[in-house]
Amino acid sequence: QVQLVESGGGVVQPGRSLRLSCAASGFTFSFFGMHWVRQAPGKGLEWVAIISYDGSIKYHADSVKGRFTISRDNSKKTMYLQMNSLRAEDTAVYYCAKGLGYCTSNRCPSPWDYYYYMEVWGEGTTVTVSS
């Protein structure tokens, strides 16, 4: 079955870096766009970033732009979130999610919005930024 497993979370001091990973299985990873979404303790969901099926297109939320970078390695069926210059307000559970829309080779037949609907989610990894 489709599965996403996040890893790499932990406790880190402000200003330091951390890299999260999202390992995918049960589907053709290279066909689908992927997202990172976070949830601060007791708060709602916040979209963080999206990466296209081939890694050529990336967008980040304004709150993390210039500090976080999304990437992927399709040969390893893994997505990453490199987080630099971490702040206390980055403390959250970080989820990876698979988009509903798909692409094959260089053809993307799904309506554009389908890439933003998050069909499957991992269980999350916790990042705590504290001195």
Add this chain to the structure above:
Amino acid sequence: DIQLTQSPSFLSASVGDRVTITCRASQDIGNYLAWYQQKPGKAPNFLIYAASTLHSGVPSRFSGSGSGTEFTLTISSLQPEDFATYYCQQLKSYPMCSFGQGTKLEIK
């Protein structure tokens, strides 16, 4: 920025009740809206997309409607497993997207 406001923020209901959650957008977002369910300590589950299309495997007691600035998620007959927090998501602010603040559905 497009703001999504869900109402109510908290809702108390009983098994078998029909409940409706509203999501209002600060500007016209067409039908670019999804709904998710999240239980405590768990990842969100995908319920509805394009405002009214039920995702595969989601029980038919869930339904979505609306367009423009006002949307609703309706559960026709609450089941014990439906008590959770529900979030709407808008895509009109492409290439970004955002979520509503959530509606917590509790057992009365």
